Amino acid sequence: MPRRVDHEERRRQIADAVLRIAAGRGLEAVSMREVATEAGVSIGRVQHYFASKDQMLVFAAGHLREHIEQRVRRSIAAAGPALTPLRSLRAVLVALLPLDQDGRNDARAGVAVLIRALGEPGLAGRYRSGRSDVIAAVAELLRSAAGAGELRDDLAPELEANILLALVSGLASDLLLGHHTPEQAAAIVDHQLERLA
Template structure:
């Protein structure tokens, strides 16, 4: 009786081979022949699952997003209950940093795809959508921080700072994600250690959310 092959498993195997090539040599080095060699498969078998390089790349971007979402979920799940909005925000941002081997490889692959997206409208659209979703998630946590702070305030005649606007929250969200991207680059280059990167992130989180909690 012929052995049944898990198609999803084969696709993941091919994608992981593509990732290794992209992380080491960039997307331009990716081809069906190179991926087949890296995966230990025949070209025909790879083409059975992916008719073209572009089809492989689009599947790989979806897999990359799933990996990132998994990292974020694991980071949030590891938080003690009940987690504060600030703790949740920190865990989300930490999950975006290349702090270990797997996240480093995923970040390198993401950079390779980003470079290709500069000249690929379809990939560029997917990247913008992903970034918009991250920005919205960060902004949601900032709103939760502000909401909790308002709940904790006691009535007073003391003059309060001007309320934080939606524009302020969106700008803060964008700034935090820009900081994480910069820290990711420094981690990849070895300019910062994971401990230094986390210290910088914590410092900026403290200063950028101070206005929301007073």
């Protein structure tokens, strides 16, 4: 079904343009016209794929989530063949930090989506549900790592997952602002993980 694939690809190209604008100037700056210019297509083309700005933003937020999931999968793959639960966990946490330009753009777009979500209960609900999924996944890895003897077996997986992810999210802002180098941020995550061993 090559036509179908083309349509999905074009939607994603438009969503990428939305995220680039959001990363640079916030979601307030996103309009059909700006997105068309950024994506290098006509306004008619953008309107063909998205009936409203809201529809486009919801799709772009989902697309941002796909970016992040891809980064997590690549980070796990890069962690090598001898992948223990603890190494997977570290790979996931480090993948959530903005350590390169793509990561920085996505993190900035993420802050823009967060701002908007604070004023829109529907978007806030999606954001929370995405956050709950990540916390459940991290808690599961903590449980596996404890089961494999890599971490203490008396830790509370959900609580520690909430701490690790809040830490990563705070470190992301610090990285964006240049308060930490990527190496320092990764070392802080490692320090917190060692504490659970």
